[in-house]
Amino acid sequence: MTTATVSTPEFTPVYGPVWSWRYGKSLGIDPIGEISTCSFNCVYCQLGEIKLKTQQRQIYVPTDQILQALAEFAPWDVDVITLSGSGEPTLAANLGEILIGIKTLTQRPTLVLTNGTTLSDSQVREQLALADRVSVKLDGISTAQLQRVNQPVREIDLTQLLIDLQEFRRIFPGELGIQTMILSPWSLSDRQEYQRWIKAIAPTEIQLNTPTRPKPLKHELAGRENHPSPENLPYQARKLKSVEPSVLQDFAQEIQAQTGISVRYPPLSH
Numbered sequence: 001m002t003t004a005t006v007s008t009p010e011f012t013p014v015y016g017p018v019w020s021w022r023y024g025k026s027l028g029i030d031p032i033g034e035i036s037t038c039s040f041n042c043v044y045c046q047l048g049e050i051k052l053k054t055q056q057r058q059i060y061v062p063t064d065q066i067l068q069a070l071a072e073f074a075p076w077d078v079d080v081i082t083l084s085g086s087g088e089p090t091l092a093a094n095l096g097e098i099l100i101g102i103k104t105l106t107q108r109p110t111l112v113l114t115n116g117t118t119l120s121d122s123q124v125r126e127q128l129a130l131a132d133r134v135s136v137k138l139d140g141i142s143t144a145q146l147q148r149v150n151q152p153v154r155e156i157d158l159t160q161l162l163i164d165l166q167e168f169r170r171i172f173p174g175e176l177g178i179q180t181m182i183l184s185p186w187s188l189s190d191r192q193e194y195q196r197w198i199k200a201i202a203p204t205e206i207q208l209n210t211p212t213r214p215k216p217l218k219h220e221l222a223g224r225e226n227h228p229s230p231e232n233l234p235y236q237a238r239k240l241k242s243v244e245p246s247v248l249q250d251f252a253q254e255i256q257a258q259t260g261i262s263v264r265y266p267p268l269s270h
């Protein structure tokens with residue numbers, strides 16, 4: 001367990017820039033606010049235990065507040081502006097308005113990191129399609145696996161989720177990433193089933209990962225950012241299960257060979 005002084009930073013709807021191995025220098029937008037809010041409570045979530053588990057869409061942070069804060073970061077010397085922050089960004093009912101506002105103000109590429117649970121809603125699909133890039137979480141290929149890793153607010157219908165994802169792919173002209181967190185090696189049948197769905201969804205790329213940062217013991221706004229040393233976090237955290245780099249490498253090669261879709265994973269040292 002890592003222990004350090006506990007800090008309580010004030011909420012700001014814009015944070016960073018943070019460095020992302022997937023997207024480069026990224027300025028973060030938090031459309032969710034001080035109370036961590038998500039339809040999942042992933043075992044590895046960097047926000048700590050999710051405070052409000054819900055599937056309810058509403059305006060959490062007014063668009064004007066976000067855009068005013070963003071204006072102060074001009075000239076936005078970043079690779080991408082990312083909606084993520086304190087939970088699931090598609091729960092923000094003003095998602096579309098925020099994406100249009102960011103683009104008009106900054107002319108920078110936009111990215112949304114989502115868990116995909118709201119994609120059954122056509123309004124969400126239309127709003128999300130306004131982003132230049134979208135990265136959707138898919139941490140398992142069986143309902144049991146998702147229940148265990150993502151601890152959703154209600155049981156996920158995995159087949160429906162994958163169909164919704166295909167539906168979104170049909171209307172989304174931008175770059176679609178599928179991000180998959182591997183906590184332990186997958187069985188051959190799970191890997192094959194995953195590859196079958198990946199072919200059907202046809203994303204731009206797959207992003208494989210394994211937990212490298214300890215999970216905060218309670219909700220920490222600082223969890224939105226990345227920290228140079230996991231041993232030196234400004235909050236209490238516990239270490240998570242992860243796999244050896246070779247597991248990600250082998251799975252990446254297999255997916256690429258079977259689907260022809262490019263797979264990326266972070267530089268890892270164990």
Ligand code: SF4
Pocket residue numbers: 038039040041042044045046047050086087088114115137
């Ligand atoms: S989907 Fe993201 S914000 Fe929600 S619990 Fe999982 S890691 Fe945390």
